[in-house]
Amino acid sequence: MPHCLISEIETKYIRSLVSREKRVDSRGLNDIRPITIECGIVEKANGSARVTLGNTKVIVGVKAEIGTPYPDTPNSGVITCAAEFIPMASPYFEPGPPNEEAVELARVVDRGIRESKMVDLEKLCIIPNEKVWILFVDIYIIDHAGNLFDASSLAAVSALLTTKIPRTEVEDGKVKILDERIPLPINNIPISLTFAKIDDQLCVDPILEEENVMDCRITIVYDVNNNLVAMQKGERGALTTQDIYKAVDLAETMTKEIREKYISPILKQEVS
Numbered sequence: 001m002p003h004c005l006i007s008e009i010e011t012k013y014i015r016s017l018v019s020r021e022k023r024v025d026s027r028g029l030n031d032i033r034p035i036t037i038e039c040g041i042v043e044k045a046n047g048s049a050r051v052t053l054g055n056t057k058v059i060v061g062v063k064a065e066i067g068t069p070y071p072d073t074p075n076s077g078v079i080t081c082a083a084e085f086i087p088m089a090s091p092y093f094e095p096g097p098p099n100e101e102a103v104e105l106a107r108v109v110d111r112g113i114r115e116s117k118m119v120d121l122e123k124l125c126i127i128p129n130e131k132v133w134i135l136f137v138d139i140y141i142i143d144h145a146g147n148l149f150d151a152s153s154l155a156a157v158s159a160l161l162t163t164k165i166p167r168t169e170v171e172d173g174k175v176k177i178l179d180e181r182i183p184l185p186i187n188n189i190p191i192s193l194t195f196a197k198i199d200d201q202l203c204v205d206p207i208l209e210e211e212n213v214m215d216c217r218i219t220i221v222y223d224v225n226n227n228l229v230a231m232q233k234g235e236r237g238a239l240t241t242q243d244i245y246k247a248v249d250l251a252e253t254m255t256k257e258i259r260e261k262y263i264s265p266i267l268k269q270e271v272s
Contacts, residue, residue, distance in 0.1 A: 006212045014213050018198045024209055025054075030250060032205045033147075035262055037154065039162045039269075046135075047163025047184075051155035054207065055145035057089075060137060060155040064165045066126065066175060067134040077124025077132040081110035083139040083152065090144040106139060108192075108232045109153045112221035113137075115229040116190035119160060123185040126168055131175055133165055135184075146207035149219045149232075153192040154262070160184060161266055183270065189263055190229060191255035194219040195247045197237055202247055204254070218244070220251040224259065228252070 014024060021029050033054030042048035045061035069076060083106040085093040098106070113119070124133040137159070139152045164181040196206035196214035203210055206217065215237025221230035228248065233239065239247075 006209070010209070011213045014209060015199055018201045018203060018210075021201070023203065023207075025207060029201060029203050030254075032254070032258070033207075035154070035258070037158050037262055037266065039158055039266060045159075046165055047159045047161075049155045049158035049162065050142075051151050051158065053147060053151040053154070053205070055143060056147060056151045057141075057143040058148065058151040058155045059140045059142055060152070060159040061140075062159045062163045063136045063138070064163065065134050065136070066131055066168075066177075069125070069129065069132040073121070074129040075125045076121040077119075078134040079110070079113060079119060079121070079137060080134070081106040081113070081137040081139065081156065083109070083141070085141050085144075089141045093141070093144070104232075104234070105148055105152055108149055108219055108230075109137070109139065109156050111230045111232070112153055112190040112192055113156065113160070116188040116221065116223040116227075118157070118186060118188045118190055120185035120187050126175055127170060127173070135160070135163070144208065146209070146211050147194050147205050149194045150192050150205060153190070153221070154258075157189060157191070157263070158266060161186060161189070161263070162270060189224045189259055190221050191259050191263070192219050192221045192230075193251040193255050193258075195250075197239060197243060202243060202250075204250065218247055220247060220255075222252055222255040226252055226256065 036052045038050045041050050042061045046064045047062035050059045083102040087093045163184050167178045167180040167182050169176045195202045196217045198214050216235040219232045223229050
């Protein structure tokens, strides 16, 4: 993620706090900032969600269109993720095409959804080799206060869970779109958790100030069956084997808690 300039005094202060297992915002090293999820906020999208993670705010919209499948997966629908860093979200975001950080963010979110097989893509096939549903998952950063990975992933998952597409029929080789809308065929619910390594400590859900001084970070994604489905290491610093084992163990427990506390209410609401 784009880094802002930070003074040597502030850097030393943050590192000193972390060495004593304290943080700038008074959280413990393993505490996540408050989370709120609002679904259905974009009227013209097939699905949408806004996630607030502390002061970080992300909106995700899902748009469904009928298109052509990839040649190597002729019987499967398509999911494609893209991220946009809106300049108003940070003084360090610039207008223009997606930069490396935006591409990385989109790929990490995409990988968690894809590797967990969250959506049954074969059920999005309308006519094999010809017509499938294509889901465009667009991520918009509204306010960058750290940990865009988890906020964006949670927003994308929430948006997909509430996405509805038109029911279709095939008559004489042509696709007919009906008025009825149906939910996506959901198989799984991936949840990601990101850690920043600062000196020899791991800080879960880092704020922007911590990201500016961290040595490296690691994002871990677990599915609903507690299977580790994706992992991404970023920045130049190194993680020890012990660091990775610790992060994996914490993520297994904490992603389950996030799923039960924040995603279960969405599922209950959709069923009702």
